[in-house]
Amino acid sequence: MTPTREIYWNIVLGPLIYLFAAAAIGVMSYGVYQRVRLWRLGGGEVRTDKPIKRLWGVVDELVLHRRMLRDTYPGLMHLFIFYGFFAELIATSMIAVQEWTGIHYLEGNLYLGYSLLSDGFGLLGIVGLLMALWRRLVVKPERMNSVLDDYMALWLLLLVFVQGFVVEGLRIAATELRDNPSLAPWSPGGYAVALTLQGLSVETLRFLHRINWWFHAITAFVLLGYMGFGKFNHIWYGLLNMFCRNLEPSGKLSFIDIEATMESDPEAIETLGVEKIEGYTWKNLLDLDACTNCGRCQDVCPAYMSGVPLSPKKLIQDMKAHLSEAGTAALAENGEAGERAPLFGEPADEPAVLEEELWGCRTCGACQQECPVFIEHIPKMVDMRRYLVMMESKTSEDARQFLKSMDERQHPWVGAQHNREEWYEGLDVKVLASGEKAEYLYWVGCTGSMIDRNIEVSRAMVKILAAAGVDFAILGAEEVCTGDPARRVGGEFTFQMCAKQNIETLNGYAVKKIITTCPHCFNTYKNEYPDFGGNYEVVHHTQLIAELIKSGKLKLRKSLGSLTYHDPCYLGRHNGVYDAPREVLHRISEGGFTELARNRSRSLCCGAGGGYAWMDDEPQKRINHERLEDVKACGARTAAVSCPFCMQMFDDALKALDPEKNIRAADIAELVAEAIEEQEDTRTPPA
Numbered sequence: 001m002t003p004t005r006e007i008y009w010n011i012v013l014g015p016l017i018y019l020f021a022a023a024a025i026g027v028m029s030y031g032v033y034q035r036v037r038l039w040r041l042g043g044g045e046v047r048t049d050k051p052i053k054r055l056w057g058v059v060d061e062l063v064l065h066r067r068m069l070r071d072t073y074p075g076l077m078h079l080f081i082f083y084g085f086f087a088e089l090i091a092t093s094m095i096a097v098q099e100w101t102g103i104h105y106l107e108g109n110l111y112l113g114y115s116l117l118s119d120g121f122g123l124l125g126i127v128g129l130l131m132a133l134w135r136r137l138v139v140k141p142e143r144m145n146s147v148l149d150d151y152m153a154l155w156l157l158l159l160v161f162v163q164g165f166v167v168e169g170l171r172i173a174a175t176e177l178r179d180n181p182s183l184a185p186w187s188p189g190g191y192a193v194a195l196t197l198q199g200l201s202v203e204t205l206r207f208l209h210r211i212n213w214w215f216h217a218i219t220a221f222v223l224l225g226y227m228g229f230g231k232f233n234h235i236w237y238g239l240l241n242m243f244c245r246n247l248e249p250s251g252k253l254s255f256i257d258i259e260a261t262m263e264s265d266p267e268a269i270e271t272l273g274v275e276k277i278e279g280y281t282w283k284n285l286l287d288l289d290a291c292t293n294c295g296r297c298q299d300v301c302p303a304y305m306s307g308v309p310l311s312p313k314k315l316i317q318d319m320k321a322h323l324s325e326a327g328t329a330a331l332a333e334n335g336e337a338g339e340r341a342p343l344f345g346e347p348a349d350e351p352a353v354l355e356e357e358l359w360g361c362r363t364c365g366a367c368q369q370e371c372p373v374f375i376e377h378i379p380k381m382v383d384m385r386r387y388l389v390m391m392e393s394k395t396s397e398d399a400r401q402f403l404k405s406m407d408e409r410q411h412p413w414v415g416a417q418h419n420r421e422e423w424y425e426g427l428d429v430k431v432l433a434s435g436e437k438a439e440y441l442y443w444v445g446c447t448g449s450m451i452d453r454n455i456e457v458s459r460a461m462v463k464i465l466a467a468a469g470v471d472f473a474i475l476g477a478e479e480v481c482t483g484d485p486a487r488r489v490g491g492e493f494t495f496q497m498c499a500k501q502n503i504e505t506l507n508g509y510a511v512k513k514i515i516t517t518c519p520h521c522f523n524t525y526k527n528e529y530p531d532f533g534g535n536y537e538v539v540h541h542t543q544l545i546a547e548l549i550k551s552g553k554l555k556l557r558k559s560l561g562s563l564t565y566h567d568p569c570y571l572g573r574h575n576g577v578y579d580a581p582r583e584v585l586h587r588i589s590e591g592g593f594t595e596l597a598r599n600r601s602r603s604l605c606c607g608a609g610g611g612y613a614w615m616d617d618e619p620q621k622r623i624n625h626e627r628l629e630d631v632k633a634c635g636a637r638t639a640a641v642s643c644p645f646c647m648q649m650f651d652d653a654l655k656a657l658d659p660e661k662n663i664r665a666a667d668i669a670e671l672v673a674e675a676i677e678e679q680e681d682t683r684t685p686p687a
Contacts, residue, residue: 003183004107007099009171010206010213015099017217024221031228032236035289038327045281047244058242067372070602071296077131078372084125084161091118112186119168119189122161129158143295143313150293153231156223163216169193170209174202234292238373241290244283245374250365251574252527253382253487258496273386273490277319277326277343284380285327288320290373297367297377302605303360307620310360312367312377315353319343319380322352344384358384359396362612362623363488364569364605385490395489398615403491410480410498411446412614420477423448423455427462430473432509438473440465441511443525445518446481447613447644453651454644460673461517461541467676468553470544472515478505482524489611496532499524503534513537515544517669519571519643520609526575540571542642542668546580549587556675561591563671564636566627566650567603568643581642584668588675594634604630608645624649628657639665 008014048054061067062082069075091114098106106114132154136146168190176184177198184191197205227233261269274280297312298304304311326340344358345351358381367377388394395403402412423444430436442465448458465472483498506514514536516522526538548554565585571577578600585593598604607623628650631639641647650665 001180002107003109003111003180003186004104005111005171005175007095009175010209012210017221020217020221021224024224027225028228031225031233035233035237037331038323039282039285039289041278041327041330042280042282042285045283047283050247053247054243054245057245058239061242061372062239067370070370071299073131074135074294077128077135080124080128081132081157082128084121084123084128085157087118087121088125088161088164112183115187119165119187122164123189126158126161129154129161133158141295143298145293145295149231153226156219156226157232160216160220160223163212163219165189165193167209167212167216169197170205170212173197173200174205174209178202231292234290234373237286237290238292241286241373241375244286246376249523249527249575250368250376250378251523251570254379255492255496255528255531257532258493259500271387272390272492273388274380274383275343275387275391277323278330280380280383284376285323287375287380288316288323291316291320291375292373293317294372296370296372297375300366300370300602302362302364302366302607302623302626303619305621305626306607306623308356308360308617309354310357315357315381316375316377318352353384355388355394356617358388359615360617361610362569362605362607363610365573366569366602366605369573369601382488382490386492387490389490390493396615399489399611402611402614403486403489403494406481406483406486406491406494406498410501411450412481412485413446413450414614416450418450418452418455420444420449420475420479423450423458424462424474424476427459428466429462431476432473432511433476433478436473439471440473440513440515441506441509442472442474443514443516443518443521444474444479445516445521445644447648448517449479451644451648454647454667457517457644457647457667457669460667461515461669463673463676464545464548464554464669465515468548470548470553475505475509482521482529484520484524485611485614487524487528488609489615499529499532499534503529503532506534506536511536513539515539515541517541517642517644517667519568519575520645523570523574540577540580540642542571542581542584543577545668545672546583549584554672554676556588556672558588558590559675560589560638560671562594562636563589563591563638563640564594564596564631564634565599565640565642566596566606566631566646567600568641568646569603569605569609571642572603573601581640581668584672585640588671591637594636596630596634598630606643606646606649608649613645613648622653622656624653625657628653628663631663637663638671639663640668640671641665642668 065075065079065082068078094106094114098104135141136144136150136154168187169192172184172187172190172194177194184194223232227235256269258269258272271279277285291313293313295313298314301310301312322341322343326343329340342349342351344353344355347354361378361381363378363382365378368375389403401414405414406412430438432441442461444458447454449455480501481498482502483495486498487495514525516525516538519540522538522540525534525536529536545554549556563585565581567578582593596603604627605623606627639650641650647665647667654661654663654665
C-alpha cells in the first residue's frame, strides 16, 4: 500500500473551512488596516529603495535569527516557535494545494517525509511555547512586564498546536494503528497520542475526531483573526519594519537644511523638531507597532542601568499608546489635532513621555543594536529634543552653557584654558593656513586641542604620523567644532552652522582625506557632512595605525603588559569598526590581550554620549564607574581607549575608584607612541 492519507477523512462539508478562513483573513486585514491609517498620519520617508537588499535582510534575519540569538534562551525559544508555526503553515498549505489542483502528490516517500517533518516542527513549536510560558510564569525577568494579551497569545497558539496532534492522534488510532501500523510512527506526535487512545472503539474515535477537528479549525481561525489585533500582529509589523529598516549607518541622524529651506520658503518650517505624534514619518510610527515589548533594549540601556528615568522599551510602548489615542482622535477630526494629552512634557501635563526621559539618552545605539525588529529609538528622542531646544529654548543649564559656547566660540568647552594652537607648540606640524599642503588633514577636535589629558593623545598621534612618514597637516585656529554635541542634544541650528563653516574651510583648502582621533568627529564627517556637500575620505586613527603597521611603515615592538580595550559607541556600534583597534593592540602587547565581558557591539557606553561629556543627570550609579568595574573584572592593568570622551570618563572613574593607580587608561595612539619611543631608545647610536 502506498503511504498516504485521505484529505477530510471523517469530515462532512470540510471545504467550508475556506469560507471561515476568508472571514478570519478579513478580520485580520481590518485590524492591520486600522494601524496603517494611523501610520499615514506621519510624514513621507523613502524606505523601499534597494528592495533586493532589504528583502535579503529580512530572509537572513528570519532564517538565522541573528539578532534574536544574541540572547540565547529567548532566542532559541522564538526560533522554535517561529519554525514550528512556519512549518505547520506550509504543511496546511500543501494540503490545500493538493485539494485545489486535484493532483494527489502527498504519497509515498514524499508523504512520509511530509508527516515526519510537520510533526517534528510542530513538537518543536510546543517546546518553544512551553519555554515562553516558563519564562513569563516562573523566571519573570525584570525587563518583561507580562499583560493579558501576552498570555492569550501563547495559550491560544499552544492550544492550536496541541489540538493538531490530538486530531491527528484520533485519526491514526482509528485507521493506521489498525490497518497499517508501520505507517503510524512517521507522524510521531500523532502516534504518541494515538497510543493513549487505541483502547477506544472506532465509533468513539470517529466521533471525537469530528468534534476536535472542527474545534481545531475554529481555534485556528480565531488565531488568524487575532493576528490583526493582538500580540501576534508583530508578525506583520515586524517583517515590514525589517524590510523598511535603516540602511544608513545608525550614527547618521535625519536632517532638513534649515537655512536653505527658510530662504526658499520661509513658511515651510513651522515646527523644528517634533511636538506631536503626527510630526514623525510613517516609518517612525510603524516602529511603534513593530515593538514586541520584549525589553532587550532596556536590558542594554546604560541610562536605564544607571537609574535615570529612561527605559527605551517603555518610551516606545508609551508612544504606541499615545498613537492609538491621539491618532484615532486626529482621524476622527479629519487630521486636525483636538484636545488631547501632549506627546511629551512635564509630569503635570500627563504626557506620554516625560522630558526627563528624553534627556537620559546617551545616543549610544545599544537599544537599536539589540532590537530584533530594527526599531530606531534614538531619532525619536532627538527629534523631541530638537523641539524643546529650538522651539521652546528648554534644556538643562549644562546643555545651555555648552551650546552657547559653541555659538560664540565654536567649541563646547566652557572655560577652556587652551586655544587651538597651543597643543602643538614645539612640534613640526604643517598648518594649512600657512600655505602648506598635505595628503591628509589631521582633524584634532575640540577635546584633542583644549583638554590637557587629550592634548597628550594629539601629540602622540603627531609622533606616530611623523614616524610613519605620513604627509599630513592641521587646520590650527581655523578648526571649529564639528557640531556633534549640539546635534545630539537637539541644537540643530548650531550643528548646521558648524558644519557649513567647516565644509567651507575644508573645501577651500581642497581637503580630500581626513584623520580623526574622535569617533564622534569621525561619524559626523563620514556620515552627516555629505548631506551638506562635505564629501571626504575619513579614517579613524586606529584604522590608519593598523594600516601603517600592516604596510610596514610603522615598526613596533611588544612593550605592554596585560591590557584590554573599550569599544567607543560611535566607532563600534554606529560605524562597525571593531577589528582595527584590536589588531594594533595585539601587535604591542606581550602580557596578553583580554576582552571585556561586554565588548564589540555589546560594549557598555562610557556615559559621555548624547552631550553628556558636558552634562550631568546625577544618576544612582555612574555609567563610567560600571565600565571601570568591567576592566577590573577582566584583570588587565591597562584599559586602551580610542575616543577623547571615553578617556575623560575613564579618568574620572579612576580618580574615584582606583586612587592607588593600579589601572591606567590610555589612548591607542599613546600606547603605540610608547612602543615607537622604546624601540628608538634602544638603538645603538652611530660611531
